[in-house]
Amino acid sequence: MTPVEVTELGSHVGSEVLIQGWLYNKRSSGKVRFVLVRDGTGLVQGVVTPDADPTAFELADSLPQESTLRLTGTVRTEPRAPGGYEISVTRIEPLHVPKAPFPIGLKEHGTGFLMDHRHLWIRMRRQTPVLRIRDGVLWAIRSFFRERGFVATESPVLVGTSVEGTTTLFPLDYFGTPAYLSQSGQLYLEATCAALGKVYWIGPVFRAEKSKTRRHLIEFWMAEGEQAFLDHVGNLALQEDLVRYVVEAVAAEHSRDLAELERDPAVLLREVGGPFPRITYHEAVALVQKAGVSMAVGDDFGAPAEDALSQHFGRPVFVERFPAVIKPFYMKRDPERPDLALCADLIAPEGYGEIIGGSQRVDTEEELLRQLREAGLPIEPYDWYLDLRRWGAVPHAGFGLGVERTVQWLAGIAHIREAIPFPRTLDRLYP
């Protein structure tokens, strides 16, 4: 018999099917036994009675959690069953029977224990929908860029230069030459964008920050776009279109996953329904101060400040034109206000924090040399990057979107560690 996936059961009502999966839970009530089977696509309940196969009846009692099995039976519509369908089981074929109890029970566990068992934890009910939503976010980003004519051009992960400041680099030995894990693919995207016009990449980046918060990972995925002949204003429009596209795609294609997480898609669609407000850095500081959060002009926004902004607007908000001194060397200055950078951060609603950082880039050699020096960076490793301003210099702009923070927002989960299969957090490299 051809195996059927749990999500396809609706089109097999009344016929006999074969389900391949793992025993998630079992219950019994006298002479009726219930087996809850997961197959990766969903959960289905099988009902086993003694008038079915007596072997199946015995197995429904004795098999431990996370046994691998094949289940044969007839599909029925059943409102009492989770998922709406139920299988009247005729046969259970165990493929693997664990010798020890599964470490992750259905009751409460502490975070440390769950993180030690992350490789098993991802099988559990609240984890699989998040990972499917992550897949939806990544596919939506790719199809957005593809529809707009962007070319995927990968940036290297092993690099010789810093993008985001030297204190958060992971150093390594590249056959005797100092090297680092990439903090961002941006500099290389600026090169490929001069070759192909519109480019993007999605990949892992690394920040050796001693951060220990619900919105930080040491290794996280960035989706970065870079476009030639694009200015600051066009950059914001591109970012806004991308975020709206991703939210609408996930709301449409992952309603079942969102429902399992008790996340209302209508809330997300409302948040991206209208234009995203755009305020300047200085307006944002004033708003934050008015909300009672202490911060000075010249500070970057901390978590409480971002939360105040996100609470005030209730939708994604762009904060633009930061003081150049607190931003990286590659950002172009505002011609009207040379002390400000032509940049913007996009703050997600509901306190999920900054999900995008972007800017128009410096496009002349003189300006770039000056800003490298001001940042105290050596010139030589950036010589290739300066070449981009020596031949075919072009106004260009781009941004980086944090994939896990976006997943965190859409899935409505409290901590970023659940937004990636195997999170790399401070002091945690196992599993």
Next chain:
RNA sequence: UCCUCGGUAGCUCAGUUGGCAGAGCAGCCGGCUGUUAACCGGCGGGCCGGAGGUUCGAGUCCUCCCCGAGGAGCCA
């Protein structure tokens, strides 16, 4: 790096002014013909994070160390 709270059964936790080590879940045995993290009865299960100290006596008080969680700073 700093601040706060924790570490007791496989897991989640309780443990009174210092005086015999406890519960729920999981496991095992039994019961129940519609369970929804099922329920009911029974059984087994402990280097109380580690090292020192105070005391007749320490899970409990003190010192140091190790580990975990939450938050800050910084960032996406």
